[in-house]
Amino acid sequence: KIIEAFDVQMDSRLKEPYEALYKAAVADGMNLWISSCYRSQELQQELFEREIANNINSGMTSEAAESAAEIAVARPGYSEHNTGLAIDFNGVSPDFKDTKEYQWLQEHAAEYGFILR
Numbered sequence: 001k002i003i004e005a006f007d008v009q010m011d012s013r014l015k016e017p018y019e020a021l022y023k024a025a026v027a028d029g030m031n032l033w034i035s036s037c038y039r040s041q042e043l044q045q046e047l048f049e050r051e052i053a054n055n056i057n058s059g060m061t062s063e064a065a066e067s068a069a070e071i072a073v074a075r076p077g078y079s080e081h082n083t084g085l086a087i088d089f090n091g092v093s094p095d096f097k098d099t100k101e102y103q104w105l106q107e108h109a110a111e112y113g114f115i116l117r
Contacts, residue, residue: 002038002084009038011084018087021112030101035091038084044076080117087114 001012025032051073055065080086089096096102109116
């Protein structure tokens with residue numbers, strides 16, 4: 001069941017584990033925030049099409065733009081976000097992997113039932 005929590009929509013099974021993870025992260029001085037969680041198929045389609053358009057605008061052919069988009073954004077129907085069980089943190093920035101928050105998640109996410117992909 002999709003619910004509203006933490007200013008996003010998510011599967012209800014995610015609420016308690018995320019809340020525990022978040023409290024532990026804050027206690028350890030981390031600054032985590034949810035930038036994306038549940039996405040409808042329609043929103044996923046919009047994000048995918050926007051990625052293709054951005055790639056075309058940067059000079060790619062349509063075929064190359066679509067191939068590149070598949071790497072950055074899952075096709076509608078193939079995103080874990082459609083389940084409401086996936087979370088993107090801190091703005092989905094490519095340099096997030098270089099932050100102390102990412103390192104903290106690497107070390108602690110599994111304690112709360114999460115895996116990083």
